[in-house]
Amino acid sequence: MIKVVMCGALGRMGTKIGGLVVDSPDLELVGGVDIKSGSFYGVEVVESSNIDNFLKEKKPDVLIDFTVASAAVENIKAASRNGVAVIVGTTGFSEAQAEEISNAIEGKIPAVISSNFSLGVNIFWKLVREAAKQLKDYDIEVIEAHHHFKKDAPSGTARTIIDIIKEEVGERDEMYGRKGMVGERGNEIGVHVIRGGDIIGDHTVLFAGNDEVIELTHRAYDRTVFAHGVIRSASWIYNKQPGVYSMEDVMGFKE
Numbered sequence: 001m002i003k004v005v006m007c008g009a010l011g012r013m014g015t016k017i018g019g020l021v022v023d024s025p026d027l028e029l030v031g032g033v034d035i036k037s038g039s040f041y042g043v044e045v046v047e048s049s050n051i052d053n054f055l056k057e058k059k060p061d062v063l064i065d066f067t068v069a070s071a072a073v074e075n076i077k078a079a080s081r082n083g084v085a086v087i088v089g090t091t092g093f094s095e096a097q098a099e100e101i102s103n104a105i106e107g108k109i110p111a112v113i114s115s116n117f118s119l120g121v122n123i124f125w126k127l128v129r130e131a132a133k134q135l136k137d138y139d140i141e142v143i144e145a146h147h148h149f150k151k152d153a154p155s156g157t158a159r160t161i162i163d164i165i166k167e168e169v170g171e172r173d174e175m176y177g178r179k180g181m182v183g184e185r186g187n188e189i190g191v192h193v194i195r196g197g198d199i200i201g202d203h204t205v206l207f208a209g210n211d212e213v214i215e216l217t218h219r220a221y222d223r224t225v226f227a228h229g230v231i232r233s234a235s236w237i238y239n240k241q242p243g244v245y246s247m248e249d250v251m252g253f254k255e
């Protein structure tokens with residue numbers, strides 16, 4: 001059995017993932033970490049300040065992190081110190097934090113890092129790439145909507161979308177909303193963020209040309225779609241070589 005520790009155990013994603021780990025035939029939930037202690041699915045949840053001792057005691061094979069960016073950096077460093085593979089779904093990292101994470105991982109532990117673990121979004125990203133490749137001179141706008149508790153903006157998924165578009169069409173300015181006399185549209189990608197209610201996660205990419213518009217949309221209706229990708233990644237990462245892997249590696253559709 002592959003032993004799993006869940007960081008952010010008491011959060012929205014942590015509780016979903018914990019339940020699926022318990023139901024998984026090849027994974028064993030051995031504990032949780034959160035900002036406060038407690039328990040979930042019959043296992044202990046310890047405060048993040050105790051993570052090193054907890055990893056030494058529980059000896060997990062995989063640590064899954066769905067917390068906040070600053071906490072995730074520390075949790076990943078702790079996993080690296082203890083030789084534990086990581087699955088990272090947390091979003092909102094600064095460039096400096098992303099570098100700290102890759103320094104902690106490279107040459108030391110295997111990691112799957114993805115701003116979105118749903119199968120649908122991973123296919124959606126491929127569709128966005130193909131559309132951007134073919135429609136380089138169209139105006140492109142990215143619109144994302146999430147629940148009112150979400151801390152980072154734009155979403156990690158939207159950030160990945162923007163990166164994919166730039167890889168295909170070349171560098172463009174990012175225009176976050178518009179107001180007032182904005183003038184003629186420039187060489188830009190418009191980015192629009194909606195926060196409200198309990199929206200799980202919607203992403204739209206709009207390609208506007210003369211006399212036609214293409215809109216690609218993904219909507220998540222339940223967090224289980226992310227959690228399923230996490231479970232698949234946790235089984236996949238076991239015994240892999242150190243380095244950063246993506247969901248494309250996990251799903252086996254890397255070109």
Ligand SMILES: NC(=O)C1=CN([C@@H]2O[C@H](COP(=O)(O)OP(=O)(O)OC[C@H]3O[C@@H](n4cnc5c(N)ncnc54)[C@H](OP(=O)(O)O)[C@@H]3O)[C@@H](O)[C@H]2O)C=CC1
Nearest residue numbers: 008010011012013034035048067071089090091115116117
């Ligand atoms: N990649 C993907 O597929 C997905 C990524 N996400 C990302 O996952 C992250 C978590 O999302 P979600 O579950 O909705 O958020 P939640 O706020 O519900 O869960 C995060 C949990 O981490 C806890 N936490 C906060 N600080 C620390 C700390 N220092 N150490 C340990 N635990 C801490 C929070 O406690 P408290 O509530 O007390 O602050 C909370 O229990 C976000 O970055 C989100 O964008 C979400 C869904 C899918």
Ligand SMILES: O=C(O)C1=N[C@H](C(=O)O)C[C@H](O)C1
Nearest residue numbers: 091115116150155156157201
């Ligand atoms: O915070 C969320 O809820 C989500 N976060 C991820 C992101 O930032 O892209 C993935 C998903 O959209 C839900």
